[in-house]
Amino acid sequence: MKRCLTLAFTLLLLAGCKEEKKETTTVNTETPADTAVLAFEQKNYAKKSTICKKECTYVDIKVPEAMNGDKAIADSINQSLFRVARSIVYFGEKPTNAKNYEELTAMFIKSYDELAKKYPEEAAWAWEAKINTTKEYQSGNIMNFKVNNYMFTGGAHGYEGNRSVIIDAKTGRTLKRSDILKDEKGFTAFAEKKFRSQLNIPANKPINSTGLMFENNRFALPQNIFYSNNGITLLYNPVEIASFADGAKEVKFTYAEAGPYLKVK
Structure with missing residues (x-):
């Protein structure tokens, strides 16, 4: 009888060790925190002139900002979309040297304000600058963003168009034709x-x-x-x-x- 009890106790210990080993293995295979999936958060950058006539000059930029995931890829995507916005939102012969959206919107409003003060007749109509960037397509290889844009800085009419930004989903690099x-x-x-x-x-x-x-x-x-x-x-x-x-x-x-x-x- 004593021998049977000893054998039964030994079997219970073995079963417990197997169960403990199984639980430990499950913990070790959890997904690491640094493999977070790349996500996008919609951002809005807007600014309005204080020099208003019938209407006020304004700039409004809506853009998805990449975050989480690989920081280098996220930064590359964000910079690509910003460079496109900077190539659109400006007044003059060439784009500004703005380093971020806050500077970009401020420089556009400043261009209008300076013109309105110096040549009021040239700034009779309020300017408009609108950008709405959306992610239209994504596969395991690429992401395709559409940059819808509208600009009016005087003249008979404004201009609206769409730009395509195709990005390598694995590197964040902007792809050429x-x-x-x-x-x-x-x-x-x-x-x-x-x-x-x-x-x-x-x-x-x-x-x-x-x-x-x-x-x-x-x-x-x-x-x-x-x-x-x-x-x-x-x-x-x-x-x-x-x-x-x-x-x-x-x-x-x-x-x-x-x-x-x-x-x-």
Whole structure:
């Protein structure tokens, strides 16, 4: 009897050790804190002039700010989006040297205020600067942001357009056209056929025969290519290849069509 009790006690100890070992293993395999997933928080930077007539000059920038995850990747994404905003929001011959959104908005308002004080007649109309950046597409390889922008600093009308910012999701680096296209020459020829078909431009007629304004009368890819879940879009903003009154023009391709020409999607 005593021998049986000893054996039973030994078995219980073994079972307890196995259970303790199992629990320890579970704790050691928890996800480390430094592998947090990259997230975005919507930020808004706005400023208004105090020199107002019928309306006040203002600047309003909405942008998703990358945070958590890899700091180097987040910083690279944020800087890429800021550089685009800085290339849009300014008055004069060239963009400002602003280092952040606060400086950028302040410099724009300062430009108006100085002009309004020195030449009141030149600043009769309030200026507007609006940017709304949104993440339109994301895969394991890339992120595609759309920078919708509207600027008015006097004249007959303002200007609205969209810019595409395509970023390598693994490095945060901004991708150029050569980074996303395998065969730019081949894709250009392919895109021209669809463009002509969409706008009813015969293959035997010059590309500008219907009033377009391609440089040297030769078809060219636009500055902006957008990704979506269904395919890619070539976007020509107003006045890029046509008059302001004709507005923007775009050509859409499914991934089945564009796939052979793409390096990433």
